Amino acid sequence: MNFTQEFHRPPLFLAGAILVAFSIIALGQDGKSGNHAAHAWVGARIIDGTGRPAIENATLLIRDGRVEAVGKHVKIPAGAERADGTGKTIIPGLVNAHGHVNDPAQLGVYLRDGVTTVLSLGGDKEFALRDQVAKSPAGSFPHLFVAGPIQDSTAIPGSVAVKTPEEGRKNVDELAGSKPTYIKVRVDDFLGARQKMSPEIYQAVIDEAHKLGLRTAAHVVLLEDAKGLLRAGVDYIAHSVRDHEVDEEFIALMKKRHAFYCPTLTREVAVFTYSETPSFFSDPFFLKEADPAEIAKMQDPKRQETVRNDKGAQWYKEHLPIAMHNLKILSDAGIPIAMGTDSGGGPGRFQGYFEHLELEYETKAGLTPMQVLVSATSGAARAINISQQAGTLEKGKWADFVVLSANPLEDIRNTRKIESVWIGGVRVPGKAEKQ
Numbered sequence: 001m002n003f004t005q006e007f008h009r010p011p012l013f014l015a016g017a018i019l020v021a022f023s024i025i026a027l028g029q030d031g032k033s034g035n036h037a038a039h040a041w042v043g044a045r046i047i048d049g050t051g052r053p054a055i056e057n058a059t060l061l062i063r064d065g066r067v068e069a070v071g072k073h074v075k076i077p078a079g080a081e082r083a084d085g086t087g088k089t090i091i092p093g094l095v096n097a098h099g100h101v102n103d104p105a106q107l108g109v110y111l112r113d114g115v116t117t118v119l120s121l122g123g124d125k126e127f128a129l130r131d132q133v134a135k136s137p138a139g140s141f142p143h144l145f146v147a148g149p150i151q152d153s154t155a156i157p158g159s160v161a162v163k164t165p166e167e168g169r170k171n172v173d174e175l176a177g178s179k180p181t182y183i184k185v186r187v188d189d190f191l192g193a194r195q196k197m198s199p200e201i202y203q204a205v206i207d208e209a210h211k212l213g214l215r216t217a218a219h220v221v222l223l224e225d226a227k228g229l230l231r232a233g234v235d236y237i238a239h240s241v242r243d244h245e246v247d248e249e250f251i252a253l254m255k256k257r258h259a260f261y262c263p264t265l266t267r268e269v270a271v272f273t274y275s276e277t278p279s280f281f282s283d284p285f286f287l288k289e290a291d292p293a294e295i296a297k298m299q300d301p302k303r304q305e306t307v308r309n310d311k312g313a314q315w316y317k318e319h320l321p322i323a324m325h326n327l328k329i330l331s332d333a334g335i336p337i338a339m340g341t342d343s344g345g346g347p348g349r350f351q352g353y354f355e356h357l358e359l360e361y362e363t364k365a366g367l368t369p370m371q372v373l374v375s376a377t378s379g380a381a382r383a384i385n386i387s388q389q390a391g392t393l394e395k396g397k398w399a400d401f402v403v404l405s406a407n408p409l410e411d412i413r414n415t416r417k418i419e420s421v422w423i424g425g426v427r428v429p430g431k432a433e434k435q
């Protein structure tokens with residue numbers, strides 16, 4: 001593991017964040033002037049992301065883009081800006097540990113929907129995007145972590161074809177220079193449609209990555225492949241096991257590797273749900289950010305008919321219950337769960353909205369709203385290896401948080417009742433507001 005390289009970008013980003021934070025706070029939320037570096041939310045319910053019970057009637061004190069204090073008895077410094085949190089719930093900014101980002105506008109959607117950190121797990125333009133984010137003013141983009149091109153058996157978009165172990169090692173050596181958060185492999189024959197990466201190739205990729213201090217993530221579908229990857233040393237299972245119920249051996253391998261598990265349940269949903277027009281297409285929270293062209297594409301009757309008759313779509317539909325069952329088994333077994341959606345990674349996987357839908361599916365799988373929130377905050381932050389900075393509202397962490405008008409512990413869908421989103425202590429402008 002290499003902690004230092006994980007942190008090269010965020011401090012640069014934060015330097016900008018702090019400058020802008022000062023200027024925004026100087027104006028004050030209500031337009032009053034005053035030069036306050038500190039900013040306090042008072043009287044709110046705070047869910048800190050650790051899994052500890054919510055703190056009622058609490059204060060969240062922010063200074064210089066970071067959390068200064070959280071709790072019932074926080075002393076607010078003289079001159080600090082105050083915001084009334086009565087009746088509101090504050091949660092950490094959501095962390096998506098498996099998304100895909102192809103252009104900067106998509107990052108804005110994630111952020112406005114409360115996703116303040118994204119791990120883009122494979123793509124062609126990720127490194128350039130990450131560098132652009134690092135140079136951008138605070139409040140415009142979520143924190144972005146990336147994997148770069150996926151090591152695969154076939155060069156589909158976002159991936160490179162690896163034909164030999166030597167080639168795999170060479171690819172990892174080259175990628176290491178760009179400091180990816182993960183090296184990603186895909187081990188999937190797409191239900192028999194193409195070649196699957198062989199164990200000797202993924203073993204070489206994983207070994208080389210570890211030699212260079214890099215962690216590895218795997219796209220995987222089947223239980224036996226997931227076990228093979230864990231035996232080969234993989235650090236992150238980035239999709240649900242979908243063919244069989246996970247067994248004791250799988251759980252033992254996950255524990256031995258201290259591996260993270262990312263369910264991406266809404267990835268399955270996106271494969272089959274557009275056989276008709278889904279009910280969420282009339283949800284104002286969805287419509288606020290969803291791309292109208294993508295909506296139209298998913299509503300095309302011809303496309304819907306194709307989905308209805310597609311065997312692959314049926315397979316994923318039939319296997320979603322297994323994925324959900326496995327999530328519950330693994331959560332009960334104490335395996336760390338990292339919320340992820342695969343949003344942006346295929347048609348109809350709507351960034352921003354799908355993270356909230358994923359939370360709902362995690363509760364449908366049997367997790368409590370608190371467990372779900374942990375997976376989407378500290379759990380996902382741990383998977384990205386940024387838990388020192390993100391994922392919880394604790395002293396010294398990035399001041400990334402979402403103010404909600406209703407309590408998500410009563411109904412997880414209340415994460416959609418967003419009043420404001422803050423990143424590095426800076427309020428994220430709404431879509432219609434001047435950036």
Ligand SMILES: [Zn+2]
Pocket residue numbers: 098099100121122342345
């Ligand atoms: Zn993906």
